[in-house]
Amino acid sequence: MGHGDGRGRMVSSAGADDTGTRILHVDMDAFYAAVEVLDDPGLRGLPIIIGAPDGRSVVSSASYEARRYGVRSAMPVSQAIRLCPSARIVMPHFHRYQEVSRQVMAIFESFTPLVEPLSVDEAFLDVQGVRRLWGSPGVIARLVRERVADEVGITCSVGVAATKHVAKMASTIAKPDGMLVVPAARTLEFLSPRPVRAMWGVGPKAAEALEARGIRTIGDIRESSPEMLDRAVGSALSTRLAQLARGEDARAVDTERVEKSIGHEETFEHDILDRPFLRAELLRLADRVAARLRRAQWEAATVSIKIRFDDFRTVNRSQTLSEPTAVGQRIGEAAQALFEQIDRRDPIRLVGVRAEKLQPAGGGGMGLWDDDEDWRRVEGAVDDAVARFGTATITRARHIGRGEGRGAAQHPRAHGVD
Incomplete structure:
Protein backbone atom coordinates (compact mmCIF):
# COMPACT_ATOMS: atom_id res chain seq x y z
CA MET A 1 0.00 0.00 0.00
CA GLY A 2 1.22 3.51 -0.76
CA HIS A 3 2.17 5.83 2.08
CA GLY A 4 0.65 9.00 0.64
CA ASP A 5 4.07 10.22 -0.46
CA GLY A 6 4.73 7.83 -3.32
CA ARG A 7 6.55 5.14 -1.34
CA GLY A 8 5.29 1.63 -2.06
CA ARG A 9 3.97 2.77 -5.45
CA MET A 10 2.88 0.03 -7.87
CA VAL A 11 1.97 0.54 -11.53
CA SER A 12 1.02 -1.67 -14.45
CA SER A 13 3.04 -1.97 -17.62
CA ALA A 14 1.64 -0.96 -21.00
CA GLY A 15 -0.85 -3.50 -22.33
CA ALA A 16 -1.53 -5.00 -18.89
CA ASP A 17 -4.27 -7.64 -18.72
CA ASP A 18 -7.58 -5.89 -17.96
CA THR A 19 -9.86 -8.88 -18.49
CA GLY A 20 -13.12 -8.65 -16.54
CA THR A 21 -12.67 -5.01 -15.53
CA ARG A 22 -15.13 -2.18 -16.10
CA ILE A 23 -14.59 0.40 -13.32
CA LEU A 24 -12.05 3.21 -13.30
CA HIS A 25 -11.26 5.22 -10.19
CA VAL A 26 -9.50 8.42 -11.21
CA ASP A 27 -7.82 10.46 -8.47
CA MET A 28 -5.95 13.70 -9.09
CA ASP A 29 -2.46 13.81 -7.56
CA ALA A 30 -2.11 16.29 -4.65
CA PHE A 31 -4.84 18.26 -6.39
CA TYR A 32 -4.78 21.58 -4.52
CA ALA A 33 -0.98 21.74 -4.65
CA ALA A 34 -0.99 20.74 -8.32
CA VAL A 35 -3.37 23.59 -9.19
CA GLU A 36 -1.17 26.08 -7.33
CA VAL A 37 1.86 24.86 -9.31
CA LEU A 38 -0.18 25.13 -12.50
CA ASP A 39 -0.86 28.79 -11.72
CA ASP A 40 2.65 29.49 -10.40
CA PRO A 41 5.25 27.28 -12.14
CA GLY A 42 7.90 28.69 -9.81
CA LEU A 43 6.50 26.38 -7.13
CA ARG A 44 7.27 23.24 -9.13
CA GLY A 45 9.48 20.79 -7.26
CA LEU A 46 9.17 22.64 -3.95
CA PRO A 47 7.61 21.30 -0.76
CA ILE A 48 4.23 23.08 -0.65
CA ILE A 49 1.74 23.26 2.19
CA ILE A 50 -1.75 24.51 1.34
CA GLY A 51 -3.15 26.34 4.34
CA ALA A 52 -3.24 29.64 6.21
CA PRO A 53 0.24 30.81 7.27
CA ASP A 54 -0.77 31.64 10.84
CA GLY A 55 0.13 28.14 12.03
CA ARG A 56 -3.23 27.54 13.72
CA SER A 57 -5.03 26.41 10.60
CA VAL A 58 -4.87 22.87 9.28
CA VAL A 59 -3.20 21.56 6.15
CA SER A 60 -5.68 21.36 3.27
CA SER A 61 -3.21 19.57 1.02
CA ALA A 62 0.51 19.18 0.49
CA SER A 63 2.76 18.44 -2.45
CA TYR A 64 4.51 15.08 -2.58
CA GLU A 65 7.79 16.85 -1.79
CA ALA A 66 6.27 17.98 1.54
CA ARG A 67 4.59 14.65 2.21
CA ARG A 68 7.99 12.95 2.24
CA TYR A 69 8.71 14.91 5.42
CA GLY A 70 5.58 13.48 7.03
CA VAL A 71 3.22 16.36 6.23
CA ARG A 72 -0.38 15.19 5.89
CA SER A 73 -3.80 16.72 5.22
CA ALA A 74 -5.72 17.84 8.34
CA MET A 75 -2.44 18.22 10.28
CA PRO A 76 -1.99 21.55 12.10
CA VAL A 77 0.07 23.88 9.92
CA SER A 78 2.34 24.58 12.90
CA GLN A 79 3.21 20.89 13.12
CA ALA A 80 3.68 20.68 9.34
CA ILE A 81 6.15 23.58 9.46
CA ARG A 82 8.14 21.83 12.19
CA LEU A 83 8.33 18.69 10.06
CA CYS A 84 9.25 20.59 6.91
CA PRO A 85 10.76 24.02 7.76
CA SER A 86 11.65 24.68 4.13
CA ALA A 87 8.05 24.30 2.94
CA ARG A 88 6.33 27.11 1.06
CA ILE A 89 2.99 27.99 2.67
CA VAL A 90 0.33 28.79 0.07
CA MET A 91 -3.14 30.11 0.88
CA PRO A 92 -5.89 27.91 -0.62
CA HIS A 93 -7.90 29.17 -3.59
CA PHE A 94 -11.04 27.05 -3.44
CA HIS A 95 -12.80 28.79 -6.32
CA ARG A 96 -9.86 27.91 -8.56
CA TYR A 97 -9.93 24.26 -7.46
CA GLN A 98 -13.61 24.08 -8.36
CA GLU A 99 -12.89 25.59 -11.77
CA VAL A 100 -10.17 23.05 -12.57
CA SER A 101 -12.35 20.25 -11.19
CA ARG A 102 -15.05 21.13 -13.72
CA GLN A 103 -12.48 20.85 -16.53
CA VAL A 104 -11.41 17.41 -15.31
CA MET A 105 -14.96 16.11 -14.88
CA ALA A 106 -15.81 17.29 -18.41
CA ILE A 107 -12.98 15.13 -19.72
CA PHE A 108 -14.35 12.11 -17.84
CA GLU A 109 -17.83 12.72 -19.23
CA SER A 110 -16.44 12.90 -22.77
CA PHE A 111 -15.53 9.22 -22.43
CA THR A 112 -18.63 7.89 -20.66
CA PRO A 113 -21.91 9.27 -19.28
CA LEU A 114 -21.49 6.99 -16.26
CA VAL A 115 -19.39 9.26 -14.02
CA GLU A 116 -19.77 9.43 -10.23
CA PRO A 117 -17.80 12.30 -8.67
CA LEU A 118 -16.71 11.58 -5.10
CA SER A 119 -15.18 15.01 -4.50
CA VAL A 120 -13.57 17.80 -6.49
CA ASP A 121 -10.59 15.62 -7.33
CA GLU A 122 -11.79 12.05 -7.78
CA ALA A 123 -14.50 10.06 -9.56
CA PHE A 124 -15.59 6.61 -10.62
CA LEU A 125 -16.18 5.85 -14.29
CA ASP A 126 -18.03 2.82 -15.65
CA VAL A 127 -16.59 2.23 -19.13
CA GLN A 128 -18.19 -1.11 -19.95
CA GLY A 129 -20.61 0.39 -22.48
CA VAL A 130 -18.04 2.47 -24.37
CA ARG A 131 -15.46 -0.21 -25.14
CA ARG A 132 -16.31 -0.27 -28.85
CA LEU A 133 -15.80 3.47 -29.05
CA TRP A 134 -12.62 3.85 -27.02
CA GLY A 135 -11.14 0.40 -26.37
CA SER A 136 -10.71 -1.76 -23.29
CA PRO A 137 -10.79 -0.27 -19.76
CA GLY A 138 -7.00 -0.21 -19.58
CA VAL A 139 -6.80 1.68 -22.85
CA ILE A 140 -9.45 4.15 -21.70
CA ALA A 141 -7.58 4.74 -18.45
CA ARG A 142 -4.43 5.60 -20.41
CA LEU A 143 -6.39 7.98 -22.65
CA VAL A 144 -7.97 9.70 -19.63
CA ARG A 145 -4.57 10.24 -18.05
CA GLU A 146 -3.13 11.64 -21.28
CA ARG A 147 -5.99 14.08 -21.82
CA VAL A 148 -5.96 15.36 -18.23
CA ALA A 149 -2.23 16.00 -18.54
CA ASP A 150 -2.45 17.59 -22.01
CA GLU A 151 -5.61 19.67 -21.58
CA VAL A 152 -5.50 20.61 -17.90
CA GLY A 153 -1.79 20.38 -17.15
CA ILE A 154 -1.91 18.22 -14.01
CA THR A 155 -1.53 14.50 -13.36
CA CYS A 156 -3.89 11.83 -12.09
CA SER A 157 -3.67 8.22 -10.98
CA VAL A 158 -6.11 5.56 -12.12
CA GLY A 159 -7.16 2.21 -10.71
CA VAL A 160 -8.81 -0.24 -13.12
CA ALA A 161 -10.75 -3.18 -11.68
CA ALA A 162 -13.95 -5.18 -11.71
CA THR A 163 -15.39 -3.35 -8.66
CA LYS A 164 -15.38 0.13 -7.16
CA HIS A 165 -13.63 -0.98 -3.97
CA VAL A 166 -10.69 -2.58 -5.75
CA ALA A 167 -10.41 0.25 -8.30
CA LYS A 168 -10.17 2.82 -5.51
CA MET A 169 -7.51 0.81 -3.69
CA ALA A 170 -5.57 0.38 -6.94
CA SER A 171 -5.52 4.12 -7.72
CA THR A 172 -4.15 4.85 -4.23
CA ILE A 173 -1.31 2.37 -4.70
CA ALA A 174 -0.50 3.82 -8.14
CA LYS A 175 -0.03 7.38 -6.86
CA PRO A 176 1.42 9.64 -7.96
CA ASP A 177 0.95 9.76 -11.73
CA GLY A 178 0.41 6.06 -12.27
CA MET A 179 -2.08 3.42 -13.35
CA LEU A 180 -2.67 0.01 -11.80
CA VAL A 181 -4.85 -2.61 -13.48
CA VAL A 182 -6.29 -5.52 -11.47
CA PRO A 183 -7.86 -8.14 -13.76
CA ALA A 184 -10.93 -9.81 -12.28
CA ALA A 185 -9.24 -13.20 -11.97
CA ARG A 186 -6.46 -11.73 -9.80
CA THR A 187 -8.68 -9.77 -7.42
CA LEU A 188 -8.11 -12.01 -4.40
CA GLU A 189 -4.38 -12.18 -5.11
CA PHE A 190 -4.30 -8.37 -5.14
CA LEU A 191 -6.39 -7.99 -1.97
CA SER A 192 -4.85 -10.63 0.29
CA PRO A 193 -1.60 -8.89 1.35
CA ARG A 194 -3.11 -5.41 1.70
CA PRO A 195 -3.46 -4.04 5.25
CA VAL A 196 -6.95 -3.73 6.68
CA ARG A 197 -6.39 0.03 6.93
CA ALA A 198 -6.28 0.16 3.13
CA MET A 199 -9.89 -0.93 2.82
CA TRP A 200 -12.36 1.75 1.77
CA GLY A 201 -14.52 2.50 4.80
CA VAL A 202 -12.23 1.13 7.51
CA GLY A 203 -11.42 3.94 9.91
CA PRO A 204 -8.68 4.05 12.55
CA LYS A 205 -10.87 2.65 15.35
CA ALA A 206 -12.08 -0.30 13.29
CA ALA A 207 -8.53 -0.96 12.11
CA GLU A 208 -7.25 -0.95 15.69
CA ALA A 209 -10.00 -3.35 16.79
CA LEU A 210 -9.13 -5.75 13.98
CA GLU A 211 -5.37 -5.52 14.52
CA ALA A 212 -5.79 -6.13 18.25
CA ARG A 213 -7.17 -9.56 17.30
CA GLY A 214 -4.35 -10.32 14.88
CA ILE A 215 -6.39 -9.40 11.81
CA ARG A 216 -3.89 -7.26 9.94
CA THR A 217 -4.46 -8.00 6.27
CA ILE A 218 -7.46 -8.40 4.01
CA GLY A 219 -6.46 -12.06 3.69
CA ASP A 220 -6.76 -12.33 7.47
CA ILE A 221 -10.31 -10.99 7.28
CA ARG A 222 -11.20 -13.64 4.73
CA GLU A 223 -9.84 -16.36 7.01
CA SER A 224 -11.48 -15.07 10.21
CA SER A 225 -14.73 -16.45 11.56
CA PRO A 226 -17.87 -14.31 11.40
CA GLU A 227 -18.03 -14.43 15.20
CA MET A 228 -14.54 -12.94 15.59
CA LEU A 229 -15.29 -10.19 13.08
CA ASP A 230 -18.58 -9.41 14.82
CA ARG A 231 -16.79 -9.01 18.16
CA ALA A 232 -14.21 -6.74 16.58
CA VAL A 233 -16.34 -4.30 14.60
CA GLY A 234 -19.99 -5.24 15.02
CA SER A 235 -22.23 -7.35 12.83
CA ALA A 236 -23.09 -4.74 10.17
CA LEU A 237 -19.52 -3.73 9.37
CA SER A 238 -18.16 -7.27 9.74
CA THR A 239 -20.56 -8.56 7.07
CA ARG A 240 -19.52 -5.76 4.73
CA LEU A 241 -15.80 -6.32 5.32
CA ALA A 242 -16.14 -10.05 4.72
CA GLN A 243 -17.79 -9.35 1.36
CA LEU A 244 -15.14 -6.85 0.29
CA ALA A 245 -12.37 -9.21 1.39
CA ARG A 246 -13.83 -11.79 -0.99
CA GLY A 247 -13.84 -9.22 -3.79
CA GLU A 248 -17.63 -8.86 -3.68
CA ASP A 249 -18.87 -5.32 -4.30
CA ALA A 250 -22.12 -4.89 -6.20
CA ARG A 251 -22.17 -1.09 -5.99
CA ALA A 252 -22.74 0.48 -9.38
CA VAL A 253 -21.44 3.85 -10.54
CA ASP A 254 -24.13 6.30 -9.40
CA THR A 255 -24.60 9.22 -11.79
CA GLU A 256 -27.38 10.67 -9.62
CA ARG A 257 -25.07 11.12 -6.68
CA VAL A 258 -25.65 14.37 -4.75
CA GLU A 259 -23.74 16.09 -1.97
CA LYS A 260 -24.15 14.14 1.23
Missing part, protein backbone atom coordinates in the same frame (compact mmCIF):
# COMPACT_ATOMS: atom_id res chain seq x y z
CA SER A 261 -23.61 17.21 3.35
CA ILE A 262 -22.83 20.90 3.30
CA GLY A 263 -20.74 22.39 6.08
CA HIS A 264 -18.63 25.28 7.25
CA GLU A 265 -16.04 25.29 10.00
CA GLU A 266 -13.88 27.92 11.64
CA THR A 267 -10.42 27.75 13.21
CA PHE A 268 -9.82 30.56 15.70
CA GLU A 269 -6.65 32.61 15.91
CA HIS A 270 -6.72 32.11 19.69
CA ASP A 271 -8.35 29.32 21.69
CA ILE A 272 -11.81 30.42 22.88
CA LEU A 273 -13.47 29.86 26.27
CA ASP A 274 -16.26 32.41 25.80
CA ARG A 275 -19.36 30.20 25.54
CA PRO A 276 -21.76 32.96 24.36
CA PHE A 277 -19.29 33.86 21.62
CA LEU A 278 -19.04 30.21 20.56
CA ARG A 279 -22.84 29.91 20.49
CA ALA A 280 -22.98 32.98 18.26
CA GLU A 281 -20.33 31.50 15.97
CA LEU A 282 -22.37 28.33 15.60
CA LEU A 283 -25.38 30.43 14.58
CA ARG A 284 -23.28 32.42 12.10
CA LEU A 285 -21.95 29.21 10.53
CA ALA A 286 -25.49 27.82 10.45
CA ASP A 287 -26.60 30.89 8.51
CA ARG A 288 -23.85 30.27 5.94
CA VAL A 289 -24.79 26.60 5.64
CA ALA A 290 -28.47 27.45 5.25
CA ALA A 291 -27.75 30.02 2.55
CA ARG A 292 -25.90 27.40 0.54
CA LEU A 293 -28.73 24.93 1.05
CA ARG A 294 -31.22 27.45 -0.32
CA ARG A 295 -29.03 28.28 -3.31
CA ALA A 296 -28.80 24.58 -4.14
CA GLN A 297 -32.51 24.02 -3.37
CA TRP A 298 -31.81 21.43 -0.69
CA GLU A 299 -33.06 20.88 2.83
CA ALA A 300 -31.30 19.07 5.65
CA ALA A 301 -32.84 16.35 7.79
CA THR A 302 -29.87 16.21 10.19
CA VAL A 303 -27.60 18.82 11.77
CA SER A 304 -24.16 18.00 13.15
CA ILE A 305 -21.46 20.01 14.88
CA LYS A 306 -17.71 19.57 15.17
CA ILE A 307 -15.80 20.91 18.18
CA ARG A 308 -12.00 20.74 18.37
CA PHE A 309 -10.35 21.55 21.70
CA ASP A 310 -6.92 23.05 22.33
CA ASP A 311 -5.39 19.57 22.68
CA PHE A 312 -6.78 18.67 19.21
CA ARG A 313 -9.30 16.20 20.60
CA THR A 314 -12.35 16.49 18.35
CA VAL A 315 -15.96 15.86 19.35
CA ASN A 316 -18.81 15.39 16.87
CA ARG A 317 -22.52 15.47 17.71
CA SER A 318 -25.57 15.16 15.45
CA GLN A 319 -29.34 15.52 15.72
CA THR A 320 -32.15 14.51 13.38
CA LEU A 321 -34.64 17.33 12.96
CA SER A 322 -38.41 16.95 13.32
CA GLU A 323 -38.66 18.02 9.68
CA PRO A 324 -36.10 18.96 7.01
CA THR A 325 -35.13 22.62 6.79
CA ALA A 326 -32.97 25.21 5.04
CA VAL A 327 -33.63 27.86 7.69
CA GLY A 328 -30.47 29.14 9.36
CA GLN A 329 -32.21 29.90 12.65
CA ARG A 330 -33.49 26.34 12.94
CA ILE A 331 -30.11 24.82 12.01
CA GLY A 332 -28.39 27.21 14.42
CA GLU A 333 -30.68 26.34 17.31
CA ALA A 334 -30.01 22.63 16.73
CA ALA A 335 -26.27 23.29 16.61
CA GLN A 336 -26.38 25.29 19.84
CA ALA A 337 -28.40 22.58 21.59
CA LEU A 338 -25.82 19.99 20.54
CA PHE A 339 -23.05 22.25 21.82
CA GLU A 340 -24.68 22.49 25.24
CA GLN A 341 -24.65 18.69 25.48
CA ILE A 342 -20.84 18.68 25.51
CA ASP A 343 -19.68 18.68 29.13
CA ARG A 344 -16.04 19.53 28.48
CA ARG A 345 -15.26 23.22 29.14
CA ASP A 346 -11.67 23.42 27.84
CA PRO A 347 -10.55 26.09 25.36
CA ILE A 348 -11.80 25.51 21.81
CA ARG A 349 -9.81 26.08 18.62
CA LEU A 350 -12.37 25.06 15.98
CA VAL A 351 -16.14 24.85 15.57
CA GLY A 352 -18.09 23.55 12.61
CA VAL A 353 -21.71 23.12 11.54
CA ARG A 354 -22.85 20.65 8.92
CA ALA A 355 -26.19 19.94 7.24
CA GLU A 356 -26.62 16.24 6.46
CA LYS A 357 -29.10 13.82 4.87
CA LEU A 358 -29.97 16.34 2.18
CA GLN A 359 -33.14 16.13 0.14
CA PRO A 360 -34.81 18.37 -2.47
CA ALA A 361 -36.46 21.44 -0.97
CA GLY A 362 -40.15 21.00 -0.34
CA GLY A 363 -39.97 17.24 -0.70
CA GLY A 364 -41.50 16.70 2.72
CA GLY A 365 -44.55 18.85 1.99
CA MET A 366 -45.93 21.56 4.26
CA GLY A 367 -47.90 21.09 7.45
CA LEU A 368 -51.04 22.92 8.50
CA TRP A 369 -48.86 25.70 9.87
CA ASP A 370 -45.24 26.67 9.38
CA ASP A 371 -43.30 27.40 12.58
CA ASP A 372 -40.46 28.83 10.52
CA GLU A 373 -42.56 31.11 8.31
CA ASP A 374 -41.24 34.36 9.80
CA TRP A 375 -37.60 33.24 9.70
CA ARG A 376 -38.09 31.92 6.21
CA ARG A 377 -39.32 35.33 5.10
CA VAL A 378 -36.42 37.15 6.82
CA GLU A 379 -33.79 34.84 5.39
CA GLY A 380 -35.37 35.09 1.94
CA ALA A 381 -34.96 38.85 2.16
CA VAL A 382 -31.33 38.37 3.15
CA ASP A 383 -30.80 36.11 0.13
CA ASP A 384 -32.28 38.81 -2.13
CA ALA A 385 -30.02 41.47 -0.62
CA VAL A 386 -26.94 39.31 -1.01
CA ALA A 387 -27.85 38.56 -4.62
CA ARG A 388 -28.14 42.30 -5.36
CA PHE A 389 -25.36 43.82 -3.26
CA GLY A 390 -22.95 41.05 -2.25
CA THR A 391 -22.26 38.94 0.83
CA ALA A 392 -20.89 41.78 2.99
CA THR A 393 -24.04 43.90 2.91
CA ILE A 394 -26.13 42.29 5.62
CA THR A 395 -25.66 40.14 8.72
CA ARG A 396 -27.26 39.50 12.10
CA ALA A 397 -26.85 42.39 14.56
CA ARG A 398 -25.16 40.07 17.06
CA HIS A 399 -22.35 39.41 14.57
CA ILE A 400 -21.50 43.08 13.97
CA GLY A 401 -18.06 43.87 15.36
CA ARG A 402 -17.09 40.24 15.71
CA GLY A 403 -15.36 40.07 12.34
CA GLU A 404 -14.99 36.55 11.10
CA GLY A 405 -14.47 34.80 14.41
CA ARG A 406 -12.00 37.09 16.19
CA GLY A 407 -9.33 36.81 13.57
CA ALA A 408 -10.34 33.28 12.67
CA ALA A 409 -8.65 31.43 9.87
CA GLN A 410 -11.59 30.19 7.84
CA HIS A 411 -11.87 26.82 6.19
CA PRO A 412 -15.33 26.51 4.57
CA ARG A 413 -15.92 23.04 3.25
CA ALA A 414 -18.62 21.52 1.07
CA HIS A 415 -18.43 17.81 1.91
CA GLY A 416 -19.12 15.60 -1.06
CA VAL A 417 -18.16 12.36 0.72
CA ASP A 418 -17.62 11.80 4.44
